Amino acid sequence: MSDRGSRDPRRLDFYDRSVHVVARELVGCRLRHGSAAGRIVETESYHEEEPACHAYIGLTARTQVLFGPPGHAYVYRSYGIHALFNVVVEGEGVGAAVLIRALEPVEGVELMEARRGRRARKDLCSGPGKLTQALGIGLESNGSPLLAGAIAIEPPRRDERSVELVAGRRIGITKAAELPWRFCDAASACVSRPWPAAMQGHSPALSGHRAA
């Protein structure tokens, strides 16, 4: 794999790089489905060589998309209830993906509230199951191309502040839980709980924009 690809998530070579590089660079980008969009503030990387990754077991019906070409959505059902959205990365034949774990709502907040129920804005997308519900992403989006489909990833806007990136251990897993493959914007109040140790002592703001 090469790490010299594009930093523009609207280009295919952005995704054809190390899963950890892509996971870090996705923080600050914007995930969109129709008129609803949010700023990515938390990701985790998963790779076939490590047992927490679904691709660890090899090529099956479930993991087919993970081993497919980069730049596509991998969506699966978690705990029978929630849809979790991932970005397939690295070359075809390599099973690796970035789990999108939290967003700051930036567009279509009313639509997100309609889907999620009225609650604090910072809690609309502060978890991997919450953000798919808020954006209306379901299992039918599994395999959807991110460069030519309903779901798109856009680069950070120039008027947004830069990301304050911190890494921590992945959460919600029992295998390979010690790997520091969770990446968060420490300045965001929308990161899911528990916050990484590096965020203790922070007082994150809600908005990803610079103060007016």
Added chain:
DNA sequence: CATGGGATTGACT
């Protein structure tokens, strides 16, 4: 074909 285990969330004690 039956079974068991989740990359979670929200409600409740």
Added chain:
DNA sequence: GTCAATCCCATGC
């Protein structure tokens, strides 16, 4: 802090 909801898929008989 505890716990149930709920379903897809991998595994084993």
